[in-house]
Amino acid sequence: MLKFKWQSQILMLAASALVASGCSGAAGNSDATATASQIATASQTATGSATALPEGTDAGPKEIAGGRPVTLTVDLHGWMPTVNTEPTAENPTVFLSTQKIADAFMKLHPNVKIAWARTKPVGKLQNEIAEWLTTQISAGTAPAITFTWGNNYLDRDWYEPLGDALSTPDEYVSGNAKWSDLFPDYLMKHRSLVDNSKQPVAVPIVLYSGPATGYYYNKDLFESLGISPPKDWEEMFTDAKLLKEKGYVPFAQWGNFKQIELGQWNQQFSVGPFFAAALMDKTDYDKDGQVDTLETLRATKAGLFNAAEHDYAQEMYRQLKRMYTELLPAGWQNTDFSKPWNDGKVAMREEGLWALQAENGNKQRKFNYGVIPAPPITKSTSLDVADVQYTEKGPYQPDPDLSLNILKPIVKDNPDLKEAAIAFLKYLTVPENISMMVLEQGASLGAVKGSEIPPLLDDWMNNSFPIMPKASWPNAFTDEQGIALNKQFEMWVKGETDDAKFFAKSNEIQQKSADDYIKKMNIDTTGW
Template sequence: MVIRKPNKVSVAILGAACLAWTLTGCSGTNGNAGPSSPSAPSSSQASVEPSASPEASASAGPKQIAEGRPVTLSVDLHGWMPTLNKEATPENPNVFQSTQVIADEFMKLHPNVTIEWARTKPVGGLQNEVAEWLTTQVAAGTAPAITFTWGNAYQERGWYESLSADLDTPNEYMPGNEKWRELFPDYLMTHRELVDAHQNLVAIPFALYSGPPTGYYINKDLFAKYGLQPPKTWAEQFEVAKTFKENGIIPFAPWGFFKKIELSHWNIQFSVGPAYAGAIMDKTDYNKDGQIELAENIRAVKQGLYSPLEHEYAKEVYTELKKFYKDFLSPGWQDTDYTKLWNEGKVAMKEEGVWALPAENGNMERQFEFGLIPPPLVTEFAAKDIEPLKIEFTEKGPFQPGPDLSLNVLKPVVENNPDLREAAIAFLKFLTLPENVSMAVVEQGAALGAVRGSEIPPLLNDWMNNQFPIVPKANWPGAFTDEQSVLMHKEFELWVLDKSSDETFFKKINDIQQKSADAAITNMKIDTAGW
């Protein structure tokens, strides 16, 4: 038997911090790169100096949980769940065991705690699918105590336990640590995806995107054949697509889970939204902290700053998104499985998460050399009431990358069960030890650790040596409630299909945003004094 060596990956980097509309489908699934048998984690950290010196008040080692009473802790790590198979097989080629090793070590330290994995979750599904699953679990009393929900994506439901006070306590598993929060870079403790509308931290970061969460995987052979350069801008990708279409090549394959026309596509999160939202940050960053939090976006909606009835730039946002569906995607894209076509070299670019890099690097079916580029950003505006962004670049590495895996503690599960809450916080502390984070990200292969001193996966070495653009931490808002989001997607679909006029669409979008902003203010008890 001949073992084919995987093609070498060529990575073009122009990454960005995670700038989400409402992040759908992100937090990578497990690849098969990395160590096949990770070593067991320790309960202390020797290779990373604690940021606080040992004091009498600092951590003196792990304490007994729940005074020894039995506790069953249900945990959802989304795409970072350990695989059931411990060895690769043709049917199940992906193996990921780091988080199981970490859990086993934790249970050795705390034999009264049993960790169970929440394996019924639709990992890989969109946010509305996960929301439906989680709603059912909460109602049935079977929801996991620890779960992944894209940071604060469901905060209007009142599901999140505030973790701010816990972060000010020592991490007992790291000798000398005085405050758990000191293990993390400062910017993460106020990251807009991890805090609620009242600035309570509601999600603990575990892994970060290694720049942009998603990218375009490109067929380098096709680009070379037709003398084309990978697109760096939104406008360039349409020009490239035109050439490929003229030569019978499928220019672009959307992510496999995107099967319908909707506004939550990745292009508004990483290509279109950041450009326009960033260009008006002088008006929307009310507290001048350099990022647009949820409450600020709601306030800006109420003031009409995102209204297509009041601003040409707002109309242009939706027009560019419509153009993506009308002019960029190929006919029949919703019903096409692009996997075989990609492997056969018939697709020029495909959209996928950066988390899929290890799997693509080991793809034995692919018949060409591939590269990876970030989602092309809008750099030119036709609207006259806005100035385009001036992008600066880092010297090396991504600028403050955003959360990939962040974990919530669900209030409905733990609020009347202090033993379970204690176990959940203890496991999160143990999970976020630098050596434990390192083991997981090295095995996963395409993410960065969220704690100081964690290792960089070898597959990312070239990636991390490149310059990255510093993109403003702003996103173009959709609707702020599930009900209004469904309506917004439907109106957009009708408009793209030419079943609704521009005038009708823009009016309905404005009405939906305003109604959802009012609902969010009420549901989240946002103080609007001074607005």
């Protein structure tokens, strides 16, 4: 995850007290007032009896680009089809549904060739992806369709507006009057998918199954010690103390996190949203129930996140510091915890829910495991956080996992390519195609109404989930200032600077980054 921009904190995890078994996960595609299970089991209400037209019918546009040849390069990030069609020792993973979808599209439109962007460093952090995209865009070789965590690079002016296209029919779905009708209403306004004018710049394809990430835990170990997996932030530290005393590694971060930095998953899912939610009466300026980029920017300029002045801001940073000083083992930055985990020496490890299937098939693991969502911070730790609200059943409004953009610099002078890109996105979001993808992957949900739920998630759908606040705690608004803020945070954690200096410096950097962002985006601050 990108640690620099506040937009990296968009994954509003439904972090429940549920303890899932190793072969369960959950969620669904929900409307604004409904849980995932209610929507996923409903018929396709927005499209009536809409179904994908069978291959060989008059589905879709009669002709793309007037029949002229078009090569459409596509990046689906972690949903790219594998090169190997059979599992091997070197490449045990096989994922073919998106290739089948592309093949069917090319059969409908023989003049369009789909090429996969296989040089993208999938699995790297967001700043590394940004570097790759910058290089590709400069060379004119970037994919026309790409994944960028929604609107994460909004300040770079990379995104083709999609509002007009979403207002036209999806010709590949019979009876559809407007493409946007295929999606739950909340997704069309989701703060990670729109620009500063609240116009869509990304199309949701797949949703997280409630939580985006979870804590995989050694079920046998917890049972042998007579303790339960943590239900909140404070319980995690209580459990960790006992686990340390018994000689176990209490917690291991996600393997790609090797630095002391802000913006990591503990801030995104356990701590930041609940401190930010306590300020929503002041920061949700338009009272629409979510705090978007401009509102966060405005609140920053108003000093609401200023740790030099506000005790609650200081407390937020102190809680993030605790993970490094109280939870992680010595040498964590240079340790691969895979073998200690398999050997039963690691009690909990942080991982994406996308890894469920791989962990289920992990033959090296010597114990039964379970999964819990990242435990949220509650008032048992700090009175400065918002109360946690829970659904009766199922996660509430799951966030986008895979959402796709069309890159404006690549299509702006090529209308044929833009037309092909829009057509392929429409074809990809046919409910049957989305279902094919999520059923093969097994641990995610389709973003369109009527898409099927993977059986792996059945148990999870029956549980109660917290409703995550639609607000995030900002770090810096630009990469340059993000690096500076991370450096100050690292020095503070290591004891190389004191509280007062860090809090003052964090505000100074935040303010500078906000000013830079306002200038770069030419934002009108009249009335702020």
